[in-house]
Amino acid sequence: MCPGMPFPFPLLVFAPPQMLLVLYRLLAWLPLSWLQWIGRRVGGMVYRLSPAYAARLRENAARAGYPGDAFARRAAAEAGASALEVPCVWFRAERALARCHTDxxxxxxxxxxxxxxxxxxTPHLGCFEVTARYLARRNGAITVLYRPPRKAWLARLVETARAAPGLATAPANLNGVRQLVRALRKGESxxxxxxxxxGNGEGVWAPFFGRDAFTIVLPGRLVAQTGAPVVLTAGERLPHGRGWRIHYLRMPGALPDTPQGQAAWINAGMEAMIRRCPEQYLWGYNRYKAPPGTVRDATAPESP
Structure with missing residues (x-):
């Protein structure tokens, strides 16, 4: 499910998890082009019916250099496509992976x-559910840091659906971090x-499209500890249900010395990746919120 986008079918939150699984499995049998077409219409509907979501999407996109209602509507439509293509990726993975390619x-x-x-x-760009499966298929095992959704009904659905060969999950806690370090030291991804x-204590303030955003510090710590190279990836959605173009971008230069420098380095890399297909980024996500207990450093001026 797309973070920052209001759930388009609120009555389904009361449905039993098994019913939701059946619904998603049925949706997975629709042609990918149909799922994405339906998703775009749902995304447009949510944009019209949720003024707060629409305003945040427009503001975040304009800050990055993509102003105007026309761009915002297209981005909302792509967010809907991102949500509705998920059943295909989760439950008909072979069909989905057959439609992935990369240069x-x-x-x-x-x-x-x-x-x-x-x-x-992997930023929330394009089909971020397909990238790990594609890597597991072509490159072997990959362990992905996983933070379960807050809603119990959605967590049960996601935990069941995300199980895939070669794809392991690590919880977003100390044990999960140790699992990630072990994987890197074994030469895995x-x-x-x-x-x-x-959360508070897990990030620092760093510029992201011209404004400071509270940014995770774990990637920098993992690289400092293991020397692992960093590669950004995203699954660009192709038109007419043709699948996805998987992008890879090696982070340039050496890892900065400070957590703030590392976070800014990663954010700059994400900006470069997002600009490859900006309409497919989830601009409606509240990326600039401050977690409870977090105070912006008063000595650091707001990014221009």
Whole structure:
């Protein structure tokens, strides 16, 4: 489910998890083009019916250089497509993976050849559910940091659906971090969503599209501890249900020394990846919120 986008079918939250599983499995049998078409209509409906969501989407997109209602409506439509294509990825993975391709696989091969494992960072861009499965298929096991949804009904659905060969999950706690470190030291790959707002004590303020955002520090700590290369990845949605183009972008330069520098480094990499297909980023997510107990550093001026 897309973070930051109001759930389009509120009555379903009262349905038993098994009923939701049946619904998602049935949806998975629809053609991908139909699912994405329906999703775009749902995304447009949510944009019209939720003024708060629409306003936040427009504000975040305009800050990044994409102003105007026309862009915002297209971005809302793509957010809906992102939500409705999930059943295909979860429950008909073979069909979904057959529609993935990349021109950047050499980036992955070069990073793997270093023998230190690879840290893949996946922003909420395009189909972020398909990227880990594609890596597991082509590159072997990958362990993904997993924070269960807050709603119990959705957590049960996601935990069941995300099980896939070669794809392991690590809980977002100390044990999960140790699991990630072990995987890297074995030369395996791990994955993290770097643009979710972390909890207090788990992040620092760093610029993201011209404004400071509270940004996770775990990727920098993992790289400092293991020397693993960092690769950004995203699944760009192709038109007419043709599938996804998987992008890979190696983070340039050396890891900065400070947590603030590391967070800014990662945010700059995400900006570069997002600009490849900006309409498919989840601009409606409240990326700039301050977690409870977090205070912005008064000595650090707001980014211009």
């Amino acid at each position: 950047d696989w050499g980036v992955v091969e070069a990073a793997v050849a270093e023998g230190k494992g690879v840290l893949f960072l 791990i994955g993290i969503l770097p643009d979710q707002v972390p």
